Amino acid sequence: MIELKNITVEVPSFKLENINLTIDDGEYFILLGPTGSGKSLLLDTIAGSIYPEEGEIIIDGKNITEIQPEKRNVGYVPQDYSLFDHMKVLDNIIFGLKVRGKTKEEAIEIVQPIIKKLSIENLLNKYPYVLSGGEKQKVAIARALAIKPKILLLDEPLTGMDQNLRARFMEDLKKIHEDINLTTLQVTHSMDEARYLATRVGILNSGKIEQVGLLDEIMVMPKSEFVASFLGLENIISNQLINNMLKINKNSRIAFRPYDVIVSDDGIALEIENFFKVPEGIKITGFIGDDKISIILDKIPDIRDNKIKIKIKKFSIIQD
Amino acid sequence: MHIRKANFHYKGPFKIVIWIISIIFIIFILAPIVRILTLVSPSTIFTQVITPGNLSSIEITLYAATISTLIILLFGFPLAYLLSRFKFPGKNILDAIVEIPIMIPHSVVGIGLLFVFAESEPGGILFNYFGISFGYNLIAVILAYIFVSGTYAIKTMEEAIKSLPPRLEIVARTLGASQTQVIFRIVIPQVARSILTGGILSWARSISEVGAILIVAPYIIPGYNAIAGVQVYNQFEVTGLEGAIGISALLIVISLVIFIILKIIQGQRKIFFVPGVRK
Numbered sequence: 001m002i003e004l005k006n007i008t009v010e011v012p013s014f015k016l017e018n019i020n021l022t023i024d025d026g027e028y029f030i031l032l033g034p035t036g037s038g039k040s041l042l043l044d045t046i047a048g049s050i051y052p053e054e055g056e057i058i059i060d061g062k063n064i065t066e067i068q069p070e071k072r073n074v075g076y077v078p079q080d081y082s083l084f085d086h087m088k089v090l091d092n093i094i095f096g097l098k099v100r101g102k103t104k105e106e107a108i109e110i111v112q113p114i115i116k117k118l119s120i121e122n123l124l125n126k127y128p129y130v131l132s133g134g135e136k137q138k139v140a141i142a143r144a145l146a147i148k149p150k151i152l153l154l155d156e157p158l159t160g161m162d163q164n165l166r167a168r169f170m171e172d173l174k175k176i177h178e179d180i181n182l183t184t185l186q187v188t189h190s191m192d193e194a195r196y197l198a199t200r201v202g203i204l205n206s207g208k209i210e211q212v213g214l215l216d217e218i219m220v221m222p223k224s225e226f227v228a229s230f231l232g233l234e235n236i237i238s239n240q241l242i243n244n245m246l247k248i249n250k251n252s253r254i255a256f257r258p259y260d261v262i263v264s265d266d267g268i269a270l271e272i273e274n275f276f277k278v279p280e281g282i283k284i285t286g287f288i289g290d291d292k293i294s295i296i297l298d299k300i301p302d303i304r305d306n307k308i309k310i311k312i313k314k315f316s317i318i319q320d
Numbered sequence: 321m322h323i324r325k326a327n328f329h330y331k332g333p334f335k336i337v338i339w340i341i342s343i344i345f346i347i348f349i350l351a352p353i354v355r356i357l358t359l360v361s362p363s364t365i366f367t368q369v370i371t372p373g374n375l376s377s378i379e380i381t382l383y384a385a386t387i388s389t390l391i392i393l394l395f396g397f398p399l400a401y402l403l404s405r406f407k408f409p410g411k412n413i414l415d416a417i418v419e420i421p422i423m424i425p426h427s428v429v430g431i432g433l434l435f436v437f438a439e440s441e442p443g444g445i446l447f448n449y450f451g452i453s454f455g456y457n458l459i460a461v462i463l464a465y466i467f468v469s470g471t472y473a474i475k476t477m478e479e480a481i482k483s484l485p486p487r488l489e490i491v492a493r494t495l496g497a498s499q500t501q502v503i504f505r506i507v508i509p510q511v512a513r514s515i516l517t518g519g520i521l522s523w524a525r526s527i528s529e530v531g532a533i534l535i536v537a538p539y540i541i542p543g544y545n546a547i548a549g550v551q552v553y554n555q556f557e558v559t560g561l562e563g564a565i566g567i568s569a570l571l572i573v574i575s576l577v578i579f580i581i582l583k584i585i586q587g588q589r590k591i592f593f594v595p596g597v598r599k
Contacts, residue, residue, distance in 0.1 A: 047490060048493070048494065049490040069490060070493045076490070082485065084488065086509040087509075095495055095497070096495030096497075099495065099501050
C-alpha cells in the first residue's frame, strides 16, 4: 500500500499542492490529467528524484519521504523509457540486480520469467537504440520489474504508439498486472487507458487532485466543471433550463458528452449556430439559453426556425 | 526509409562561394605545415631531423602532455559534473573561471605559477612538504600544461554531461545504484567519447604550448632535452630558420600520427558508445 499525505512539491513555476492519495495493494491506479498538470512531477517525487517541501510518502507503513531513491524499492518507467543505450537489453534488465551484488548468472536466472512474460527473448542481445517504441517500453518495464519493486510507476506508457500497438500493449499491461498483482500507479491523459486498465482513477488539475474514485462513479458525478470537461463531458448547462426534465436541485449543473443526445419532439429547444461534418458524424453547435453546447448526430435533422429539439440520453451531475 | 542528403538543396553560386571561402581557410592552416615538411630532404632526415636531442625533446613533451592530460581528466571530470548537474549560487562565476586560462597570455600564466609555487609562497611550502620542487623541471611543465589546457577537456565533458538526460541517473538510482555507481556505470560510459575528445584537445593544446614553458622551464629538463616547442624556439634563435626545421618537422609528424590514431579510436563505435544513434 502506498500513501501520499499532504504532499507539496515546488519547482520553478509549478507547484503540486496538498496531494492526498492512498493506493491499495494490487491496485492499478490511474492518475488522469492534462499535460502540465503535474503528473510526472508526482512520479518523480515518489521515485525520489525530488523531495517534497511538505508531507509524507509511506510505502507499506514505512515512511520513505527522506530516503534515497536506491533504498525505496520503487520501479519507475519514465515516459522517455530512459534505457541505458550503452548496454545491451539484457544488461539493462539485470542492471538493478547487478548493482545489488548479484552475479550475472544469478541475475539472468531471476529475470527469466519476466523476459518470458513480456516476450522479449529476441531483443536481449540488441542495443536499446535500435528498438521500436513498444519494444523499448517492454524493456523498461522488464528492468523495473526485475528488482521486484513494491510499486510500479508508469509515466504515459502508451504515448507515441500507433492505435494498433496501443491496443495490444494495453492488453499486455493488463495481463502483467493480473499475473503479478503489483501495485501500479500510472499517469496518463488518456481516458481509454483509464477505462481499460484502472481499478480506480484520480483526476489531477494544475497540481491538485480534484477527484478520486471509480471511473464510472466520477463519470456520473464529477466534482467540478474541470473534471466533467476532462472526462469528455464537454457540454455543461444549468439545470434550471431543463428543470422540467430533471428532479434535482435547481441550482446544480449537468454535463454530457456530444454523443449522448437524440432528436426528439418533446425535448428542449436548441438554437443552432452552425453544423459541419466531423469524423464521428455531424457536429452541431448551438445554444440552450445562454449555454453554448455541441452535439454530434449521425445525420442532419429537420431544422425548423433554426431550432431542433433534443433529449439528453445520458448526463452527469456536477456536484461541487 | 530513404533519407535525402541535406546538401541536396544547396545549389549554384551559393554552394560555390561557401566552398571557396572554406578552402581558403583550410589552405591557410595547411600551408605552413606542408611547407616545413617539404623542406626536409631525405638526406637530412637522420642527420638533422631524427637526432637524439630532438627525440629527447619530443619524448619529454609527449610524456608531460600525457601526464597533465590524465590529471586534467581526473580533476576535471568532477568539476564538469559539478558545473553541469549541481545548482548553486555563483555557478556562472565558476563557469567563467574555468574559461579564464583561454584568454590570459600564457607568459603571464608562467609568471603567476612561478609566484604561487615559489619556495616562500603557500603553494611552494606545500610542495616542499612533499619533497617536490617547482621551477625549471618536469613538475613545472606539467603544472603549466594543466593550467593552459584544462579548459578544453572540462568544457567538452561539461557539455556532454549536460546533454545526458538527468532522468537516466534517477532511473538508475531507483534500480538500486548508489550515486557513485551511477557515475561509473552510467555517466562515464555514456560520455566516454567526450572524455576522450576533451582529453585529445587538452593533450594537443599542451604539446603546442610554448609561452608558459618559456617562463617556468625554458632550459633543459633534467635527464631530457628542452620541451619541443622551446627547442624549436631556441634553435631558431641560435641557428635561424634552417636549424629549426628538423625538430619542427619531427614534432609535426609525431603529433599528427598520434592525433590520427586517437581520432580513429574515438570513432570506434565498438569501443565507445556514440550518443545520437537512434532509430
